[in-house]
Amino acid sequence: MDTLRAMRYFVRVIELGSISAVSREEATSQPNVSKVLRALEAELGTRLVERSTAGLTPTDQGMRFYRRAKGVLEEYREALDEARGLTERPAGLLRINAPVAFGQLRLNGIVQRFMSAWPEIEVELILEDRYVDLVEDGVDVALRLGRRLPPDAIARRIAASQRRLYAAPAYLERRGTPAAPDELAAHEFIRFAWALDAGTLPLERGGESVQVPAGGRYRINNAMAIRDAMIQGAGIGLCPEWLVDDLLTSGQLAPVLDGWSAGAQELFLLFPSRRYQPLRARLFAEQLEAEVATLPGFA
Known part of the structure; x- marks a missing residue:
């Protein structure tokens, strides 16, 4: 047998x-x-x-x-x-898993440059916001945003992006611009549908920290849709800088309560639960770490 x-x-x-x-x-x-x-x-x-x-x-x-x-x-x-x-060339299929918005706005360009540098490597980029079993799904490299990781994850923190408040200029003209955190209660707040701190918003500035109510009738489970809703003037949103940097540059969004933030959103590189990584995965991880540090909105 x-x-x-x-x-x-x-x-x-x-x-x-x-x-x-x-x-x-x-x-x-x-x-x-x-x-x-x-x-x-x-x-x-x-x-x-x-x-x-x-x-x-x-x-x-x-x-x-x-x-x-x-x-x-x-x-x-x-x-x-x-x-x-021992005799490996950088070739074969590389499976990458990443959150939808990060993949669309930031990761796609990195992958294209990686494929240009290594023409014998094929890439399958799977964009989804749910956690997957890297071993069972055959994923070589995964990226995750936020601190909630699977308990058995083999993860490395590679960057962080501050989360701040933003809104469209048209919304602020219509509803007024908050001058202090406690004024947020009078505004529409666009929330992530599965946020753990539903109904409240922790903000900090220097050594000062506050918990303010953040009510709103609109909750969305997709970061790209939150971007779009903010552009359309649906309310104030809390977003990491990397997600809205281009919209700030173009003037489609403006910062709210400048100087206040809700802490950093961390970006992690995850590997399957095995010690050895194929050369193609190691090369991609190295390029990713080097390039993410230069992306707008990341530190």
Whole structure:
């Protein structure tokens, strides 16, 4: 029996929840996957999954074996990558995951320059705001904004951008410009839909800090849509400088309560939970760190 193949089939059966999904992924038949799983159970002398009309459920022994088997497969992949890296050229597919707005406004240009420098590297840029399992989704490098990271993340902080208040000049002409934090309560505030500090806004200036109410009827779960709403005069928004730098330069937005901020939004570089990184991923990470430091709105 090909033990590594059997372990791979078993691990994916647990993760995908069905034999048919694994057979499609492995380009083989369902009976073949079932046969391999039965052979693995026979070799181990224990039942790994319970089969029923509702699907497959791992037994207690199966879950313990799944955790160990997944670790063994990751170690095996590391060993292969490391061996290949001894003679590796910067080539192949690089999968990058990043937040939507950052990808559109800042990352796309960096990726284009990277591809020009390394013509044998292909790039798949996946833009989404949700957290993904880097190993399971085959991601080589990920970028995340904010301090809330997965507990097992292998992350490196590479930059930060101050979060400040902005609004369109037309909105400020219509509603007036706040002169102090407590005047924000009389204004429309465009909020991120899943903000943890809903209803209040922490602001600081020098050594002074305040918590002010920040009410508003409009909540959005996308940074690009928040930009657009602010341009249209829907209200005051709290944004990192990198997100609105171009709009400040063009005069489409203006700062509100200059000198006050809500702290920095941090940018992290994330890697899969394996020690070795392909050369293409290491080269991209190096270029990314060097270029982000020069982008408008980042420090």
